Amino acid sequence: MPVTRSEAGADPAHLPLSRLPGVGERMAEKLAARGMLTLQDLWLHLPRRYEDRTSIVPIRALQPGLAAQVEGRVEAVERGFRYRPMLRVAVGDDSQATLVLRFFHFRAAQAAQFKPGARIRCYGTPRAGQHGLEIVHPSYRLLDEEDAGQLGELLDPVYPALEGIAPGTVRRLIGLALDRLPDDETLELLPLELRVGLNLPSLKQALLTAHRPPRDADLAALSAGTHPAQRRLALEELLAHHLSLRRQRIALQRQRAARLADGGALADRLRANLPFALTGAQERVFGQIRADLAKPAPMLRLVQGDVGSGKTVVAAMAALLAIEAGKQAALMAPTELLAEQHLANLRGWLEPLGVRVAWLAGKVTGKARAGVMRAVASGEAQIVVGTHALMQENVVFHDLALAIVDEQHRFGVHQRLALRDKGAGGNVVPHQLVMTATPIPRTLAMAAYADLDVSAIDELPPGRTPVQTVVLSAERRPELIERIRNACAEGRQAYWVCTLIDDSDEVVAQAAQTTYENLSASLPELRVGLVHGRMKPADKQATMRAFKDGAIDLLVATTVIEVGVDVPNASLMIVENAERLGLAQLHQLRGRVGRGSAASSCVLLYQPPLSAMARQRLETMRQTNDGFVIAEKDLELRGPGELLGVRQTGLAAFRVADLARDAALLPQAREIADALLAGSPDAADRIVQRWVGGAARYASA
Known part of the structure; x- marks a missing residue:
């Protein structure tokens, strides 16, 4: 179909796909349902591999x-x-x-x-x-006999499937879209002075090479995603995500937040009352938070620290700065169990100081819920702890000045935004403090949290004994059962985690049920409990609480216990089928033991034979307890999805970029972003629109 006069002056990137031959109303609807609306969407739908038929x-x-x-x-x-x-x-x-x-x-x-x-x-x-x-x-x-079967001059692209659309149709439409690529200068959004030192092709050349590599192209580099054409596209995509986050930060910091500059007496009283001294890392991070809260712009800070590093007490001291200023703080956790743990800690620390701590979760109902809601709305409740129930529309805060989110990657983006918006009044928003016990590698933090200042509590409190990690074949189960018997005879408790991965939660629950029955039979003298994701929440909570209170010796569980169970008396963790889990999850599970003063062990049971990647993961676990080292290795082995969770907007859905492979491009992307924001803000907007589109609002949540 020829380009019409009206289209010739328009930006072809945004032409609807209905302008392509063969794209009628029905096909256009199918493409739109798969996110394909314009020619640009087809240009950026890159091959996942190539076939050499030359x-x-x-x-x-x-x-x-x-x-x-x-x-x-x-x-x-x-x-x-x-x-x-x-x-x-x-x-x-x-x-x-x-x-x-x-x-x-x-x-x-x-x-x-x-x-x-x-x-x-x-x-x-x-x-x-x-x-x-x-x-x-x-x-x-x-x-045919006379058919010479002419060989192609280009490598054949194989595209990611678009459900309901034949591969040949996808390929034909992308070919038609590429024929409408404008000239270099029309397509290019990076100013010439920024492109000079890159030693990478223009965007047009990169797209043509990625879709139509010549027969002499480096197939190994294309397959690995390291070809200069792919690196050019990855750089612009990383730049777009970085700009999107930075733009969100700039927009949010134009808003006002309460200046919490005065005071500190309550935080000092809490520090004096604690039965332990804060570590140097805790003091350093609290100092950074305190400096942020003293400014009239909203704080946006991520505090990362290993399991047991003391993030909650730092958050409590931050909350006291808001409370001393006559305002409110909220702490949201992803599970009721973790939220209850924070509640118990905060009540123990803050109520002796005269601070009213309120509890709001799904199971708080009826008159009790109405009473909490009134206390929150009147300001009588000074700090509110809860789950996603905090974000429901009918929850109204009197004057929310600090929103604390724990394990933020477990929440959907809309949920985090909803809590932030709870404090919005006039042009005032609450300060945000985000905590995670999943240490994030520096490269990933640069990409995922460009809108946040990042602090690390990289020092464990004194007296914590490092957990010894052992890797054993599943054939040695009988020895482990004896080890559990001996540990529990000495008054200790143990976990046995079933990690069988299957498409069905039911299968995992059955595996846990079978293990529970077998261990109950093998260890009749022990009190054995069972918890898995298919149990009713109330039953699950009751079992977890019984284990925490010492009424259960051995807890058989699925990975539902990964986050937030604090049982200092538990000194033995057994993870079955450990080869099936990623490093981040294994590290979280190991963090459930070693929380008291007794020597603790984590036994990783595997089913031979081990794949090369599984062997690397288990060896990393055996060699180090350092969550930051483990996070770097996990990024190298599995990519960013595992560390951030699939709900982290954009990061699990890069079209070209791979944060592990393309980490070296991040400093370049940051430098280019600085230059664009300072000198070419329109180009910055267009780059974000090209790669991120309407997802930008959610990128900084």
């Missing part, structure tokens, strides 16, 4: 596991029905070797095409078969 490989030269294209003649055809329908086609070529093509799904008409002597060209990945190499379900075409 040459013919002799059958004798094929190597198992390496995809290749071959050409030859059909030598024999065999249909069989031994277990299921199967079609085998033997193909030979001038190298005097034979390759078997194997099909499990085929039609009779398809089978009839393969006649001995017919010329065929096929592409696929060979593997060892019963009679030499074979390719299962290759892509192929039959050639």
Whole structure:
């Protein structure tokens, strides 16, 4: 379809896909449902891999596991029905070797095409078969005798599937969209002076190379995502996300927040009453928070620290600065159990100082709930602790000055925004303090939290004994059962965590149930409890509380106990099928023990054989207790999704960039962002719009 005069002056990036030939109303709706609205969306829908059909490989030269294209003649055809329908086609070529093509799904008409002597060209990945190499379900075409079967000049892109749209259609539409790419200067958003030192292609050249690599392109680099064309695209995408976060921060800091500059007497009284001394790291981070709260702009600070590093007491001291100024603070946690733990700590620390601590969770109902709501609305409740119930529309604060969110990556973005908006009145918003016990590598923090100042409590309180970690094969279960018997005989408690991963929660619950029954039978003298995600919340809470109170010796659980259970008497943690979990989760589970003064152990049981990645993870756990070291390794092995949680807007959904692979581009992205915000704010807006679009509001939540 030719470009019309009215379109010629428009930005082709935003042309609707209905302008492409073959895209009627129905196809446009299908594409829109998958996020494809404009030509730009197709330009940025990059191949996930490439196939090299630019040459013919002799059958004798094929190597198992390496995809290749071959050409030859059909030598024999065999249909069989031994277990299921199967079609085998033997193909030979001038190298005097034979390759078997194997099909499990085929039609009779398809089978009839393969006649001995017919010329065929096929592409696929060979593997060892019963009679030499074979390719299962290759892509192929039959050639006429006069058909020279011209070879392509470009590598063939293979695109991520768009549900309900045939791969050939996706490829055709992207080809049509690429034909409408404007010239370099129209497409390019980075000013020339910023591009000079990059040694990377222009955006247009990068897009054309990524979609249509020439036959001599470095296929290994393209497959690894390290080709200069991909790095150019990744840089702009990282820049867009960074700009989006920075813009959110700039916008929020234009708003006002309560200046909590005076006071500190309550925090000093709390420090004096504590049965322990704050660590140097806690004092340093509290000083940073105190300086933030003294400003009239909203604080946006992330405090990260390992399990047991003392984040909650720092948060409590911050809350006291708000309370002393006559205002309110709120602390939100992702589970009732974790929220209750914070409630118990805060009441123990703050009520002796005359501070009213209120509790608001889903199970607070009826008159009790109405009473809490009145206390929150009147300001009588000075600090409110709860779960996502804090964010319900009918919860009204009198004067919320500080919002504290624990384990923020476990909340949806809209939920975090809702708590922030609770304090919005006029042009005033609450200060925000975000806490996480999942240490975040510096590179990831640069990308994920460009809108936040990051503090680290990187020092554990004195007296904490490091947990000894042991890695054992599942065959040694009997020894472990004896170890549990001995530990509990000495008055200690133990966890046995079932981590069987399956599509169904029910299967995990069944695995935990079976383990619970087996351990109860093997250890009849012990009080064994069971908790899993399919139990009613009240039953789950009751069991956890019984374990915390010492009424249960051995707790069999799924990973629901990963965050927030504080049982200082528990000294033994057994994690079954540990090879199935990521490092961040294993580290969180290990953090459930070693919380008292007794020597504690974590036993990681694995089911052999181990994959190379699983072996690396378990070896890392055995070698270090440092959450920051573990976080760096987890980023290297698994990427950012595990550390931040899939709900973290944008980060799990980068189109091109990979934070582990492209970490070296982050400082460049930050420098370019500084220059754009200072000198080319319009270009900054357009870059954000290109890559992030309407998600920008949620990126800083």
